[in-house]
Amino acid sequence: MRRIAWLAMAVALLLPVFASAPAHAQATRTWVSGVGDDANPCSRTAPCKTFAGAISKTAAAGEINCLDPGGFGAVTITKSITISCEAGTAGVLVSGTNGIVINAATTDFIYLKGLDIEGLGTGLVGIKFFTGAGLVVDNCVIRGFQAGSALAIGFNPTSNATLTVTNTVIAKNGISGTGGGIQVAPGNGTATANAMLSHVTLEKNNVGVASVGAGAASNVQIYESTINGSLNTGIVAAGTGGVVRIGRSAITGSGGAATSGNVLSYLDNQINGNNPDTTPGTAGGYH
Template sequence: MIHVMKRAVLIAVATFTATMLYSVQASAQATRTWISGVGDDANPCSRTAPCKTFQGALPKTAGGGEINCLDPGGFGGVTITKSISIICDNTEAGILVAATNAIIINGSGVVVQISGLDIEGLGQTGVAGVNGIYFLNGASLTVRNTKIRGFRNGNGITFTPSANAALVVDNVVISESGIASDGTTGGIQVTPQAGIAVQATLTNVKIVDNLNVGLRIDTQAGAGTMAAVTVKNSQFSNDGSGIAVRSIAGAPATLMLTDSVVSGNGTTGIFSKGAASVACVGNSTITGNNAALTIGSGGSIFTYGDNRLDGNTADTAFTLPVIAKH
């Protein structure tokens, strides 16, 4: 009898152990996962059994891991709350949304990289998307090799972190975005929350055909807020205003613009207003705008003396003096 009881206990323990091992294996997260236009989110997101959507792959991907796209597809919007890379440079990887955000990033300390996406907000319909990418919280966001368009209820990228953070945008096109009635939205909005410091770097970026503002740098949330934005080899054309820099006292908002084109904007090329708003421009062309530059109370727009400023309806001048070149 005792022997039989011991055997039953051993069987029960073995069964329990096997069940636990299966459960751990089933819930294991991979450092690299895969999605496909013909995948299924019930799959483990492996190379041979890919998932269907970014949101479906996210919980099966380890923090700091990477989601890749096997083939073309529309992979749906996603809310990111952990460090992750979404890399789909070698195929057509789309996100199409109506009346919502395409990508939300909201996780303490997260590091997110996005590359190779086509993000569509249906701007020509009555249910246009809100933001292409909406960054609320995290340590950094990098966006590369991506097209964002049609977000008529917000911005292409809204970067409004609640903790100090960095933004990198490289080889990105943003178009047809911005709310017709508000005057502030459009391409990229860098608007840190009160007391937060951010740095942003934009290279090889085209922000064209947006309502209101191509790039808005705004620290009016409160004293102690800071935004420093560097832009190189980029284009701001056919927007309401090309670039706007806004601040209040004690909240510096700075722009360094080099090797770029600001053209064909309906209101102004570059706008700077506020006690701590400073724009510095070098080796850039400002042409075909209604006003080349608009300098409001407290604002400054300095030149390195090597810009081309002509062909605007009003060829307004830079703030003096010219910055010395070193």
């Protein structure tokens, strides 16, 4: 009897430990749903409601997936993470603020896929990148960020970092005279930002793509993409370190020049209907 009593006491002491452990655990894969609840553990059978709710329960280098369409809200990312949604509209709807802010470690990598990021005409920046090793934006739509100098993507790393944007539509960002689609501009004079844009459609932004290297290196490569109807210039390269190279792409219908600054062409682009049709320099690189 005494032995049984001791066993019962040991179990009673350990029960609170076992009960509390899941509350502190982070899963490598979590889930969100349009009908979820952030009080849930973000499992497939008990999904969360927002990306912000899910990311706190997702381990570094883990993944957040969408069970169904929904509006999943703005989120700040401070670690390596994948947010991948292919189950319908994965909305990030914001007004007067940023959609997704990335302020991670310099070794962290972020992958965003299948998101519909909407700024409602008053949003600041759709995806704002401060620190991290790299960012991939795949199969997304970013539109309606028009609060003055607003941007669809502001890639402003304070240390060396890479950006890849592919199969993505970026439309109606910035207003006449300020802001625009994608801006690659290192956040300090020692950082190097390398960006690759492939199969990207930029439609009716103030400036389509801007590469700004004020003492830092900002290298942008554009391949098989379309920049149409820019209110101002299609592509801008500014500062001593800013350069853009374009191949097999179209720049059409800009209210200003097709290109400005150190923009180089592989001589296989379509540049028509701009004001004027600026002729870029010739890029090397064919082998």
